[in-house]
Amino acid sequence: MNKYNNISSPVIKRLPRYYRFLGELMEKGITKISSRELSDKMGFTASQIRQDLNCFGEFGQQGYGYSVESLYNEIGHILGLDNCYNAILIGAGNLGKAVAMHMSFEKRGFRLIGIFDNDKEKVGTNIKGLRVSDLDDLDKFCFETKTDVAILCLPKTAAPEIADKLYSLGIRYYWNFSHYDLSIDHDDIIVENVHLNDSLMILCYRISAEKEKNKDI
Amino acid sequence: MNKYNNISSPVIKRLPRYYRFLGELMEKGITKISSRELSDKMGFTASQIRQDLNCFGEFGQQGYGYSVESLYNEIGHILGLDNCYNAILIGAGNLGKAVAMHMSFEKRGFRLIGIFDNDKEKVGTNIKGLRVSDLDDLDKFCFETKTDVAILCLPKTAAPEIADKLYSLGIRYYWNFSHYDLSIDHDDIIVENVHLNDSLMILCYRISAEKEKNKDI
DNA sequence: TAGATTGTTAATCGATTAACAATC
């Protein structure tokens, strides 16, 4: 896997998209595809697709194209989806609940093994077969069970304190839905942010910019 | 606002981050900041910050820096947050509910004016003061009320049909949480995607890649 | 005025696209 080193961020961000499209092609029963055909469907250039894939190896066959199924599996393997990282969810509010219910963690290399909240009313309830635990029991849980990833679905105000606690418990990987910037405090962690507010603001910008453009015409 | 034309995508994506950080500085009572100080806090280079801001105008004062509050307001205005675009939510499942409850639409240039679901059990329930309507009443609603944006929180399978309907009703702006690629069918729409699955896979990749790297040492 | 910091131009870096030889 040495070859996966130093892959640029734009390439990495395109990988899930390839994976998604190849999955759809498989569902449609398509077994073979050329970079040109993929290009038409996905909106990347054929050149870029070939460049991207060649970061990881030679998956195609000259004069033929790519086997959809084997490329799908290769990309899944590159993404590490055949792993099973233990994840805990912090915050069982609307968002946390939605994330727990909505995501197929197993298909994405994870397993949800615990849900925590500090709201005593939520403690004891069940979400997707998991009992919501009291946040006070987090230390005990992490000592007993190896936890790789923390999913943060909590308010910004609560984030710094809990982030510190999680770090002290040895957790280094985060899926962060809170608006707190985790990487401020520690630089040896890996954080994937889902900033819904940012996304909504970008939509607002695009709408506003387009409306202004039309005004000019 | 002509000057806001043709701003590159990387710049646009950084704008919400500036906005967020400036908001925090304001809360801390900081009134003045230099590009250098912002650079230290945000992890962008000072040069990039100055370049970014100069896409939109001259907000600083040479020898002094930037006024936090006026820069915050300027960026809010650039983003169009002082607008009030009418938005409807399609899909009142866990995710839709979380989005409705969790987001401060008003602060982000939007107003949530309707929630729709095809599940008769959900119809009539209340989310954030809004009654969940039957999806069959969508046409009527859109004829009566100007709707700018549709927020899609529905399963991939239902997406194509509903996307078609929304398009035929004249809706051109979408905040898309579904795994369906809206821009396939129409190229005159603006879509901001939130692909939670993609985000989770990217996290999986980063964890896997780092674990491999450590193995080598 | 002197020091600081912007706005802006020029240089560098990296990512995307084009081209083509290798080869199935």
Add this chain to the structure above:
DNA sequence: TAGATTGTTAATCGATTAACAATC
């Protein structure tokens, strides 16, 4: 074999960084 399409190198394009004159 001839046609097609990859893998890969070279050219282009765009974004980031560095430098510095303008100026508060």
